[in-house]
Amino acid sequence: MNWEEELKTLIRARYPIIWLTSSEEQRVIQKLSEITTDLEKTFYVWSATKGIQKLTADLEDVDPGAVSIDSSLMAFTELINQEKAVMLMKDIHPFIQEPLTIRMFKDIYFELKNSYSTLILLAPITDIPIDLQKYVTVIDIPLPEKEELRKILEVMVKDVNEALNLNIELNGNTDTILNAGLGLTLDEFENVLAKSIVAKRNLDPSTIITEKEQIIKKTGILEYYHSMESMEDIGGLENLKSWLMRRKKAFSREAREFGLRPPKGILMVGAPGTGKSLTAKATAKLFGMPLLKLDMSKVFGSLVGESEKNMAEALKIAESIAPCILFVDEIEKAFAGISSSGETDSGVTARVIGQLLTWMQERQKPVFVVATCNDPFKLPPEMTRAGRFDDIFHVDLPSRSEREEIFRIHLNKIGRDPGNFDISEFARLTEGYSGAEIEQIITEALYRAFDEGLELDNQHIIEEIQGYMPLSKKRKDEIERIRKWAEIYCKPASIRDSESGSKARRIEL
Ligand SMILES: Nc1ncnc2c1ncn2[C@@H]1O[C@H](COP(=O)(O)OP(=O)(O)O)[C@@H](O)[C@H]1O
Ligand SMILES: [Mg+2]
Numbered sequence: 176m177n178w179e180e181e182l183k184t185l186i187r188a189r190y191p192i193i194w195l196t197s198s199e200e201q202r203v204i205q206k207l208s209e210i211t212t213d214l215e216k217t218f219y220v221w222s223a224t225k226g227i228q229k230l231t232a233d234l235e236d237v238d239p240g241a242v243s244i245d246s247s248l249m250a251f252t253e254l255i256n257q258e259k260a261v262m263l264m265k266d267i268h269p270f271i272q273e274p275l276t277i278r279m280f281k282d283i284y285f286e287l288k289n290s291y292s293t294l295i296l297l298a299p300i301t302d303i304p305i306d307l308q309k310y311v312t313v314i315d316i317p318l319p320e321k322e323e324l325r326k327i328l329e330v331m332v333k334d335v336n337e338a339l340n341l342n343i344e345l346n347g348n349t350d351t352i353l354n355a356g357l358g359l360t361l362d363e364f365e366n367v368l369a370k371s372i373v374a375k376r377n378l379d380p381s382t383i384i385t386e387k388e389q390i391i392k393k394t395g396i397l398e399y400y401h402s403m404e405s406m407e408d409i410g411g412l413e414n415l416k417s418w419l420m421r422r423k424k425a426f427s428r429e430a431r432e433f434g435l436r437p438p439k440g441i442l443m444v445g446a447p448g449t450g451k452s453l454t455a456k457a458t459a460k461l462f463g464m465p466l467l468k469l470d471m472s473k474v475f476g477s478l479v480g481e482s483e484k485n486m487a488e489a490l491k492i493a494e495s496i497a498p499c500i501l502f503v504d505e506i507e508k509a510f511a512g513i514s515s516s517g518e519t520d521s522g523v524t525a526r527v528i529g530q531l532l533t534w535m536q537e538r539q540k541p542v543f544v545v546a547t548c549n550d551p552f553k554l555p556p557e558m559t560r561a562g563r564f565d566d567i568f569h570v571d572l573p574s575r576s577e578r579e580e581i582f583r584i585h586l587n588k589i590g591r592d593p594g595n596f597d598i599s600e601f602a603r604l605t606e607g608y609s610g611a612e613i614e615q616i617i618t619e620a621l622y623r624a625f626d627e628g629l630e631l632d633n634q635h636i637i638e639e640i641q642g643y644m645p646l647s648k649k650r651k652d653e654i655e656r657i658r659k660w661a662e663i664y665c666k667p668a669s670i671r672d673s674e675s676g677s678k679a680r681r682i683e684l
Contacts, residue, residue: 178316183210186261190312191287191294192280197316198299198488199360200265204230207295211261216292219254219262221247223270227262244270248279255292268298268480277306284310300483318495324356324364325349331368332378343377351380355387358496363390396473397489400466400502402459409450409457410584410610411577415443415568415668419454422565423462426498426541437498438565439535440544442506442558444551444665445570446647446654448611451547454570455502458545467493468502471509474527482527490534497540506546507553528555535563551660559664569661570668572609572647572654577669578602581610585617589631597633604640607647616640 176184185193197203204220208230211218218230219237226242227250228234241250251262270276287294296311303311332343345352356364367386371379388399406416422438424430431437443451459466469489475482493501509528535544544564548554559567573581579602583593605613620635629635647654661667 178314179206179210181314182206183214185312185314186210186214186216186293189288189291189293191284192296192311193293194296194298194301194303194311194313195316196298196301196313196487198484199316199362200297202319202361203297203316204263207261207263214259216259216261217254219251219260221251221262221264223266227251244276245279248283251292251294252283252286255286255290259291261293261295263295263297265297267296268300268302271296271302271307272304277304280307281310300480300487302480302483318358318491319356319361319364320495321353321357323361324353327361327365328352328356328368331365335372339372341372341376343372345378348378348380352378352383355380355383358391358492359387363387391467391492394485394488394492396470396485397492398468398470400456400459400468402456402466404453404456405460406457408584409454410579410581411573412450412454412570412668413670414666415454415570418566418568418666419458419461422543426462426543437541438543439538440501440542440546440564442546442548442564442567443570443668444548444567444657444661445668446572446609446650446657447549448609448646449570449572450610451549451570452504453610455500455504455545455547458543459500459502462498462500462543464543465496465499466502467496467499468504469493471503471506474509475523482523483530486527486530490531490538493542494538494540497542499542501542501544503544503546505549506558507548507550510553510555528557532557532563551657551664567665568668569658569665571658571661572607573613574669574671575602575606578605578608578613581613582617585614589617589621591631596636600633601636601640604637605645608640608643608645609647612643612645616643 182193182195195203208218211230219227220230220234221227223242225234225236226239227237227247229237237254238250241247247264251260254260254262271280283294301313301315303313328345328349332345335341336343352368356367359367367383367390368378370386371377371382375382391397391399406419409416418441425435425438443454445451456466467489474485474489493499509524546564551559557563579598582596582598582601586593586596605616608616616636616639620639621631623639624631624635
């Protein structure tokens with residue numbers, strides 16, 4: 176059942192109080208207006224600034240005196256004795272936390288139970304006081320799906336062609352435009368269409384896509400990332416790569432028909448510079464899905480309820496764009512304040528994390544979460560509990576053969592033939608160096624060769640290696656600690672070969 180049908184059913188079944196979670200007021204009002212007309216009920220809208228208004232063709236004040244919550248609830252109690260009514264209360268969440276207000280909502284619940292009327296509470300987040308939770312039924316309204324966007328698109332094209340005497344035709348572009356609209360609210364979609372028409376006198380899918388990415392960026396916490404990286408750019412990590420390739424197949428329709436559920440995601444844990452973020456980005460290309468990067472450090476806002484709202488919006492956007500990849504880089508950053516969260520931020524961090532964890536458990540849409548973590552000791556135990564991720568991988572410092580591969584990849588990237596270099600010697604000399612450090616060594620060597628007016632050769636690279644102090648030497652204990660942790664909680668991302676270079680052993684996954 177979609178949310179419109181569910182809402183109508185609940186109203187007809189005389190559920191007294193319904194909580195709608197959405198930031199799209201107009202869309203909700205429009206739908207409620209259709210439902211109330213259909214069910215022959217009067218439709219009232221309450222806001223903190225205007226009080227109760229009756230929704231006729233134009234909004235009509237019913238009782239301008241009733242603005243505060245108490246007088247408005249009282250006025251509505253009177254109204255439901257005389258007629259069948261639905262009242263929508265906008266932005267309710269900041270007003271509903273006081274004990275007295277909670278009591279009033281309970282009172283009206285019992286009045287409503289014996290009536291043909293419904294009270295509907297609208298807020299951008301689901302934040303119901305515990306005392307009221309038993310009395311309230313929640314519908315979390317997703318962002319519009321294609322069919323809802325299609326209606327807007329068709330009306331818009333028709334109106335614009337008539338009013339501006341244009342001749343916009345959708346031809347084969349309808350689907351591209353509707354896909355580009357996923358992740359937007361109805362209002363935003365309308366604005367994006369309008370902007371394209373003004374700028375191009377036409378509906379140009381690429382303008383629409385660019386605009387959509389801007390809008391998503393404005394949420395402040397999500398970013399559309401255009402992935403250039405592919406699996407071939409990653410040296411080593413063979414177990415992880417083959418795992419990802421197998422998961423890619425699990426997104427197909429055949430896999431679903433075979434009984435497989437869409438994969439949930441992975442967590443990659445390991446020292447900095449080992450290719451975790453790189454792998455996340457390459458996964459987008461491998462799966463052929465858009466990558467949304469969630470910046471945990473920006474989730475936390477300064478206003479009450481803002482953080483939860485940010486998170487809810489981000490998750491809604493990800494679901495509406497699905498299938499997609501949600502990339503949560505350095506997820507432990509979000510947990511920085513969690514242990515003391517109860518005192519310092521009245522539990523906001525803990526609540527937001529809870530929101531993410533619950534969503535990861537319950538999400539219906541194919542959103543594949545790829546999370547990375549440099550420091551597993553900052554993760555709360557809930558994070559690694561079964562059922563959140565399909566698997567947790569330990570991305571360790573590269574083995575000797577992996578380092579060879581990484582040298583080859585990065586020499587290729589600067590347009591050099593790896594065959595002209597003593598790769599095996601480089602790999603022997605770089606035990607404990609990360610992929611990022613190998614890349615840096617090549618870059619530095621290239622600078623130096625250029626300065627000297629010479630072509631890059633073995634000696635440049637070997638000298639860079641010898642002058643370089645890898646992070647793993649400075650942080651030996653830390654890396655050992657992560658390895659111990661990973662033995663318990665993770666699968667290895669790499670097929671390990673011993674430093675002496677004996678034959679690689681493929682591990683069972
Ligand atoms: N296994 C690897 N293969 C190829 N390049 C690598 C590898 N690991 C790291 N790099 C290089 O180092 C850069 C930084 O690595 P990154 O993925 O950001 O590390 P992490 O996220 O694990 O800290 C990458 O963009 C890539 O150029
Ligand atoms: Mg990283």
